[in-house]
Amino acid sequence: MAVHKLILDDVFEEDLYTLIAIHCTLEDYRLVYLLNKYLGISLIRNPLDLDYQNGKSTYSFFEWEDDKQQTIWNLVSNVCKTEDYRQRNGESLFDSEEKITRIAYLIPEYKMVNYFLKIDNEVNFSKQKYILNNVLKVPQIATAYSIDINQLKSKDNLIFN
Template sequence: MAIHKLVLDDVEEDLFTLIAIHCTLEDYRLTYLLNKFLGITLTRRASDLDFQNGELTYSIFEWEDCKQQTNWSLVSNVCKTEDYRQGISDSLFSIQEKTTKNNYLVPEYKTVNYFLKIDNEFNFSKEKYILNSILKIPQVATAYSIESDQLKSKDHLIFS
């Protein structure tokens, strides 16, 4: 019996530009400023990015640029969850302790607040223009590009 082997070496990976943004702004405020400084129109998606059956949700804003056939996505990297535990006490009344836990969309970059994903790999000058425009926003501490092949959790950035 013949053995058939399927070789997947020629599969092309999705090309995208990923920009990490460090700032303390709320997601809607950063979206407004990105729209203003970049001349784009990001809007909130009807439903948030959902992980673990609704336990972890990350806000996401999208824009489809029809002229350049490019999809832009701004997604939060941090999701805060609250947990209530029964505290130890020797009193008559029980005490509940509230703990807040930070969960990250891309755990390798825990200091990043937001990711701007552009689903079309730009040339270096266009990417540099986008980065410089983001860095002109006074509330943004820093922004930089991330190489997609360095990411271990690249599958978390598939939003479709």
């Protein structure tokens, strides 16, 4: 009996994208305005935020589809802060509420990163360096750098479709 061997290397091709980590203290809308200005792009806020853990953590999400280059640009927040109020009973003379702030991260291995700029489509090294240099020209950005997506443990969180 003949043995048939199927090779599926070409069928399951990984998505190719560039990921840039951005450290800054700006609000998301202000950062988008500056990135649009310095990079010549048109990021706009998606009507729905990224929702993980059934609404327990949501992340602001901006997108622009470049039809000329066949590229999709995404800016997503890495930090989600939620506030909960809990009753304190019996600890003091007066019943009061205690405010608890919970912080969740889209990519937990990069907790110091505020935003991620994801560019779908294979970008060559010189184009990636050009984009990174323009991001670093924004005076309010402390630092930005490229991330090797093959070393990322939670890269499934970057699947937006």
